[in-house]
Amino acid sequence: MLRLARAPDLALAAIWLDVLREAGIQAWLQREFLAGGAGELPPDQCLPEIWLADQRQERAAREILEALQRVPQRRWLCACGETVEGGFESCWQCGRPMPL
Incomplete structure (x- = not known):
């Protein structure tokens, strides 16, 4: 498994995950329930993460996420x-x- 990205919040992570899955990329959401731990844990360790099952899909997945961040x-x-x-x-x- 490979960590693809950290999202700034759970809502954005869910959108990214849905778009990746629609493109046929096997991806999972990790750390989705850690937001409540911020303060007790370092905040950057509580951000939701998108992980890939197959490292061979990394390039396609990164291209999709970059395109999502450049919406005109x-x-x-x-x-x-x-x-x-x-x-x-x-x-x-x-x-x-x-x-x-």
Whole structure:
């Protein structure tokens, strides 16, 4: 087994794990219940980790995680004149949906 990555929190670790498994990569989540131990244990030792069963899948798994961390942020101009940035799919000024 090979440790692939430490996630900053359990929610992100779960997303990474799901995406890896959907890609056919055998991966497991470790340290998922240690967050409550932070303070008694060093905080960096309590972060959730993604582990691979097969080291031959490391390169593909790393490419997937890197792609997840480089998701482009969109910027679009709403019909009301408001510039909307980030991952928003509706305008925060008027509520109109993002144009296709």
